[in-house]
Amino acid sequence: MSSIAIVGAGLAGLTAAYRLTRAGYRVRIFERYPRPGGLARSLEIGGEPLEAFYHHLFTTDTDYVSFAGELGLAESIEWLPSKMGIFADGRLWDFGTPASLLRFSPLRLPDKLRFGLSTLLLQRVRRPDRFENVTAAEWIRRHQGERTWRTIWGPLLYQKFADDAERVAMVWLWRKISLRGRSRSRSGLGECLGYMRGSFIRLVEELVSRIEGSGGSFHLSDEVRRLDRDSTGFTVVTRRGSHPASQVLVAASIPDHLAVAGHLLDEGEREALGRLRATGALCTILELTRSLTPYYWLNIADSDMPFGGLIEHTNYIPAERYGGRVLLYISNYLFTDHPLYHAPKSEVLGAYLPHLRRVNPAFDPSWILASHHFRADYAQPVVTTGYRRQIPAMRTSAPGLYLCSMAQIYPEDRGQNYAIVYGDRVAKLMLEDLAGRGARGEG
Numbered sequence: 078m079s080s081i082a083i084v085g086a087g088l089a090g091l092t093a094a095y096r097l098t099r100a101g102y103r104v105r106i107f108e109r110y111p112r113p114g115g116l117a118r119s120l121e122i123g124g125e126p127l128e129a130f131y132h133h134l135f136t137t138d139t140d141y142v143s144f145a146g147e148l149g150l151a152e153s154i155e156w157l158p159s160k161m162g163i164f165a166d167g168r169l170w171d172f173g174t175p176a177s178l179l180r181f182s183p184l185r186l187p188d189k190l191r192f193g194l195s196t197l198l199l200q201r202v203r204r205p206d207r208f209e210n211v212t213a214a215e216w217i218r219r220h221q222g223e224r225t226w227r228t229i230w231g232p233l234l235y236q237k238f239a240d241d242a243e244r245v246a247m248v249w250l251w252r253k254i255s256l257r258g259r260s261r262s263r264s265g266l267g268e269c270l271g272y273m274r275g276s277f278i279r280l281v282e283e284l285v286s287r288i289e290g291s292g293g294s295f296h297l298s299d300e301v302r303r304l305d306r307d308s309t310g311f312t313v314v315t316r317r318g319s320h321p322a323s324q325v326l327v328a329a330s331i332p333d334h335l336a337v338a339g340h341l342l343d344e345g346e347r348e349a350l351g352r353l354r355a356t357g358a359l360c361t362i363l364e365l366t367r368s369l370t371p372y373y374w375l376n377i378a379d380s381d382m383p384f385g386g387l388i389e390h391t392n393y394i395p396a397e398r399y400g401g402r403v404l405l406y407i408s409n410y411l412f413t414d415h416p417l418y419h420a421p422k423s424e425v426l427g428a429y430l431p432h433l434r435r436v437n438p439a440f441d442p443s444w445i446l447a448s449h450h451f452r453a454d455y456a457q458p459v460v461t462t463g464y465r466r467q468i469p470a471m472r473t474s475a476p477g478l479y480l481c482s483m484a485q486i487y488p489e490d491r492g493q494n495y496a497i498v499y500g501d502r503v504a505k506l507m508l509e510d511l512a513g514r515g516a517r518g519e520g
């Protein structure tokens with residue numbers, strides 16, 4: 078008997094699976110890793126789950142919050158104050174509030190005024206059109222000046238987009254700024270961020286249990302190698318076997334989609350997908366005996382540093398939950414051909430640790446109780462000018478084959494909220510098509 082196959086048990090694939098199983102379809106989900114969750118997966122520290130890649134919610138992530146409500150988890154989301162800083166000119170500065178901007182001496186007063194005013198104006202713009210065909214680098218240089226680009230925005234964009242930073246469209250930065258502005262308190266004095274008590278993996282686990290309860294099944298540690306298609310439908314060829322399917326949803330990265338289904342697509346679609354780029358992420362977690370900085374989020378605006386951000390999770394969530402350990406994420410977005418990307422953890426730590434002393438001269442490697450190192454090959458799609466015309470379709474050129482990927486999220490930045498929105502959206506399309514074909518009986 079045929080069923081719907083989903084490649085990828087990240088949040089987008091799970092959301093789609095949840096909707097499809099609830100609509101009465103039989104769904105099989107294939108995941109290459111032993112556990113579901115994708116980029117939102119977790120490890121355990123001191124008996125408490127913790128995200129392998131740091132995660133929080135903004136108050137504008139309303140779809141995540143209402144989905145958590147639907148799954149009975151709304152009460153588990155805590156909104157806690159967070160403190161942001163920036164490392165620039167060899168020292169730490171508070172950042173993200175009007176008062177901290179005034180004290181931030183790497184910018185001169187006229188630069189600060191231009192930066193503050195134009196950022197406020199950006200938050201008020203509602204329509205993205207004017208930002209779609211200009212790069213953030215050009216726009217910021219023109220409206221906020223070269224120094225502000227070099228001191229603030231340039232480092233932030235290099236942090237996420239590496240050598241593609243100057244190609245990123247202003248629309249991406251505008252959306253980030255406008256959503257972030259709404260996430261801040263009215264006074265602009267601070268920001269509360271959302272965290273799922275017990276980690277975001279709880280929503281993943283709840284989804285898995287509901288999908289299984291509605292007849293869905295999981296094939297974990299069972300990577301899909303290839304999709305084949307003939308007049309009767311698809312065959313999902315995995316590491317462990319092959320399975321028939323009437324429809325297939327690839328809920329994964331563009332390279333993963335091309336690897337399993339590229340040969341089924343029109344040449345034009347395949348080539349367009351092949352041109353899309355994304356940075357990978359290295360995320361190193363240090364379990365420490367002492368706190369490194371007073372901030373939850375520290376942007377690094379210093380091109381000599383080998384990483385882009387320090388996220389001290391326990392300056393946001395109490396360390397007591399993790400057996401008293403201080404938890405520090407060292408964040409580094411790189412293209413996967415960068416020499417550090419595939420380096421072993423010892424080499425990465427060897428490159429990073431001397432620089433932690435620049436952030437806090439008292440830092441000593443003896444503070445480290447344990448460390449963990451994670452890689453994500455596809456972490457941040459690069460949104461370039463004219464991206465709207467390049468957004469991959471959810472209905473692919475191969476009938477019955479669908480795609481849901483972070484590369485479709487536009488103009489917002491990728492995140493759990495949008496994995497849910499887009500997972501929902503693709504499920505609706507599939508349900509529409511299935512209803513049109515009268516294929517429900519096949520379930």
Ligand SMILES: Cc1cc2nc3c(=O)[nH]c(=O)nc-3n(C[C@H](O)[C@H](O)[C@H](O)COP(=O)(O)OP(=O)(O)OC[C@H]3O[C@@H](n4cnc5c(N)ncnc54)[C@H](O)[C@@H]3O)c2cc1C
Nearest residue numbers: 085087088089108109115116132133300301329333492493
């Ligand atoms: C460093 C970092 C920090 C982040 N911080 C935040 C944050 O603070 N807040 C927030 O909301 N979001 C954050 N995100 C983003 C968030 O994690 C993602 O947007 C979301 O989890 C993406 O879900 P997805 O299902 O689209 O993709 P993924 O999570 O990538 O899921 C795709 C799944 O498909 C599987 N797969 C791929 N190919 C195959 C195959 N051939 N066979 C079987 N399985 C396959 C993969 O193993 C994976 O599990 C962050 C991401 C990163 C990398």
